[in-house]
Amino acid sequence: MEPAYRGLGRCVCCFWLAVAFDVLGLLVLLIGVFVNVFFYDLLIYAGAIVIFLSLIWWVFWYSGNIEVLSAELEDDVGLVKKDKGALGGISVVVRRLSTRVYSGIRNSLRRNGGAQRSVAETTVAPCSKQVVVTLATLTPSERTLQTCASSVEWNDAAMPPTATETFPT
Template identity: 70%
Template sequence: MEPVYRGLGRCVCCFWLAVAFDVIGLLVLLVGVFVNVFFYDLLIYAGAIVIFLSLVWWVFWYSGNIEVLPAELEDDVGLIKKDKDALGAITGAVRRLSSRVSTGIRNSFRRNLTAAGGPTVPNEPVVVVTMATLTPNERNLESSMECDDVMPHTTMETSPA
């Protein structure tokens, strides 16, 4: 037997958290507005933020109480009826085709991954690149040998203030 929910619905905890956040946020906000303290702006902002955060609990409460009939859930959770009509046959064929295509694509990605974790291309030559570290003197020497063009000196124009 299915339990009967009255009044607040299934998510009573979310409802009371939302109400508590609203009340606390409103109290903090009103203290910031009407009490003469030097940090009134902090209280106003904090109260507004707490009231805003109560929206999360209101959304949880509302979405937790949405009623969905089992007939509407059939397609979403895989409880598909075995229809004998043409639409059911077409739907089944499309589902099987979609499953085969997605499985084929998924398996092709799995086959191309090596043990090292990178994709491989069959019969592709492997290129090995060696790298060496250079000392600061060698870097300056090589950079001066590579570049013959010298960038002209430019000045920046400024407008008189």
């Protein structure tokens, strides 16, 4: 059985923090307005900011005290009504079945590392052309320009050589 909350509700700490921020912000704001100091504008802005920050605590207090009946939660969080009659039992069975099927598929995909590809997807189509690219390996100690040549097997046109420069890291 839930305890009955009276007065300030469940989030008493948030309420008192909001009140403290409001009082402190108002105090700093009024000091900036009525006291003759050279940094009055800083006090006015700081008071306004503290009052604005108190809105966070007010929102926490308000949202923490929202009462939602369990009957209203049934559709949102998946709670099942106990007295639905014959159709209620069918929906429970369907929900359990779909959960088992979904978790079985998900677990099998995790074990196999993803969906299995068919043979048609893994073979190369007969009309595709293969591109061969040759690259040179460089060591960090080399500071010379290296050229990379690229050629296309199905087309005899060779690409012009390009130069790459490496810097020691």
